[in-house]
Amino acid sequence: MPADQPPAVVLLSGGMDSATTLAIAREAGFAAHALSFRYGQRHAVELAAAHTVASTLGAASHRIVTIDLGQFGGSALTADLAVPKDRPPAELADGVPVTYVPARNTIFLAFALAHAEVLGARDIFIGVTAVDYSGYPDCRPEFIRAFETAGRLGTRLAGLTIHAPLIDLGKDAIIARGLALGVDYGVTRSCYDPDAAGAACGRCDACQLRLAGFRRLGLEDPAPYG
Amino acid sequence: MPADQPPAVVLLSGGMDSATTLAIAREAGFAAHALSFRYGQRHAVELAAAHTVASTLGAASHRIVTIDLGQFGGSALTADLAVPKDRPPAELADGVPVTYVPARNTIFLAFALAHAEVLGARDIFIGVTAVDYSGYPDCRPEFIRAFETAGRLGTRLAGLTIHAPLIDLGKDAIIARGLALGVDYGVTRSCYDPDAAGAACGRCDACQLRLAGFRRLGLEDPAPYG
Numbered sequence: 001m002p003a004d005q006p007p008a009v010v011l012l013s014g015g016m017d018s019a020t021t022l023a024i025a026r027e028a029g030f031a032a033h034a035l036s037f038r039y040g041q042r043h044a045v046e047l048a049a050a051h052t053v054a055s056t057l058g059a060a061s062h063r064i065v066t067i068d069l070g071q072f073g074g075s076a077l078t079a080d081l082a083v084p085k086d087r088p089p090a091e092l093a094d095g096v097p098v099t100y101v102p103a104r105n106t107i108f109l110a111f112a113l114a115h116a117e118v119l120g121a122r123d124i125f126i127g128v129t130a131v132d133y134s135g136y137p138d139c140r141p142e143f144i145r146a147f148e149t150a151g152r153l154g155t156r157l158a159g160l161t162i163h164a165p166l167i168d169l170g171k172d173a174i175i176a177r178g179l180a181l182g183v184d185y186g187v188t189r190s191c192y193d194p195d196a197a198g199a200a201c202g203r204c205d206a207c208q209l210r211l212a213g214f215r216r217l218g219l220e221d222p223a224p225y226g
Numbered sequence: 227m228p229a230d231q232p233p234a235v236v237l238l239s240g241g242m243d244s245a246t247t248l249a250i251a252r253e254a255g256f257a258a259h260a261l262s263f264r265y266g267q268r269h270a271v272e273l274a275a276a277h278t279v280a281s282t283l284g285a286a287s288h289r290i291v292t293i294d295l296g297q298f299g300g301s302a303l304t305a306d307l308a309v310p311k312d313r314p315p316a317e318l319a320d321g322v323p324v325t326y327v328p329a330r331n332t333i334f335l336a337f338a339l340a341h342a343e344v345l346g347a348r349d350i351f352i353g354v355t356a357v358d359y360s361g362y363p364d365c366r367p368e369f370i371r372a373f374e375t376a377g378r379l380g381t382r383l384a385g386l387t388i389h390a391p392l393i394d395l396g397k398d399a400i401i402a403r404g405l406a407l408g409v410d411y412g413v414t415r416s417c418y419d420p421d422a423a424g425a426a427c428g429r430c431d432a433c434q435l436r437l438a439g440f441r442r443l444g445l446e447d448p449a450p451y452g
Contacts, residue, residue: 063297068293071289071291072340101340102339102344103339103340103377103380105380106377106380107336110329110335111333113328113332113333114298114328117328137381138380142379143379147376147380149372150372154366154369155329155364
């Protein structure tokens with residue numbers, strides 16, 4: 001890639017939203033330094049997906065940071081609570097579900113900030129969306145803006161910008177955008193509770209939102225379902 | 227301790243500032259859940275000090291979270307840079323030194339936020355001070371307030387308060403306050419570069435600031451120096 005591309009840190013989970021965000025950062029001309037986390041999630045298959053996504057979309061680097069979120073408990077994604085299945089669409093928008101991981105995006109953004117400061121990157125990308133989402137408080141635009149302010153004050157990155165390019169997009173719009181940028185959604189993984197072979201369950205909140213997005217576009221999700 | 231004490235998370239490094247902060251949180255009537263980090267610091271002896279401080283000051287719990295800050299590099303506290311010694315006092319207040327760890331307090335506060343949310347604690351204590359300090363941007367009051375705002379918006383803790391009770395205190399005032407609350411500074415460790423036996427160097431910025439504080443009070447620092 002050209003040497004004059006400014007560096008940016010891109011949070012990359014291996015799901016469809018962060019893959020699309022990485023493609024957007026690349027198209028905007030950034031050298032994208034992808035950052036993923038091994039945080040005790042039961043769906044660690046997403047890290048293998050993140051690796052594939054980072055290389056196919058031309059990330060400048062990809063780091064996986066191991067953090068011990070599971071020791072605090074309090075979430076179905078890291079602790080021994082059941083992942084809810086087949087929730088009706090109306091319920092998805094209602095309240096904070098048990099799959100919420102306390103302060104997860106705050107922690108992810110804090111690490112992204114450290115990485116950005118060392119790289120001298122003034123741009124961080126995160127694929128949160130406040131439209132077809134699971135009701136997590138740390139996906140709201142006012143949180144992203146507040147964290148950006150904290151990041152500017154707490155580092156030497158006074159010009160920091162936190163980009164959340166999907167914040168106003170529904171899943172169908174995200175998919176359409178990503179397809180236009182060449183994202184292969186067949187290698188992304190969104191499921192909260194995949195089987196041992198990595199196939200998605202098709203029934204958790206994340207699968208339902210994703211499948212509905214493809215359906216609204218009249219497309220089939222290319223990812224494997226069990 | 228009485229069952230009706232509200233929980234608070236207290237960031238505890240094992241140094242004199244965080245020990246004093248823990249004593250202040252206890253005196254204010256909180257059940258103090260202490261949180262320390264193994265982050266690749268070269269002065270890991272402070273974790274043993276944190277353990278002693280937590281138990282002698284009656285913390286309700288003490289957790290040590292391992293995080294991988296060293297992999298980002300960029301600091302003399304985690305990477306292979308030399309810790310500056312014998313810097314003249316005027317220089318200590320000038321610019322961001324190489325011992326600054328990028329975004330460290332942001333990361334520590336993010337974990338404290340996760341811990342607080344799971345505990346249902348609406349109070350977090352951090353022992354930053356903007357008076358006799360090393361010029362780190364993440365010790366400034368405006369950063370603390372901005373992070374508090376982000377924490378309120380990014381979690382279910384709308385009533386969150388981040389207490390920084392030392393923010394306006396010089397080292398001498400911190401020591402006087404702690405002594406009044408029964409803090410044994412002989413078990414705290416502040417040095418950035420202790421010897422193998424855990425004795426302080428007496429010459430890094432942290433030692434210089436600490437020693438000057440005791441000197442201004444006409445007291446001798448009870449911690450061991452090499």
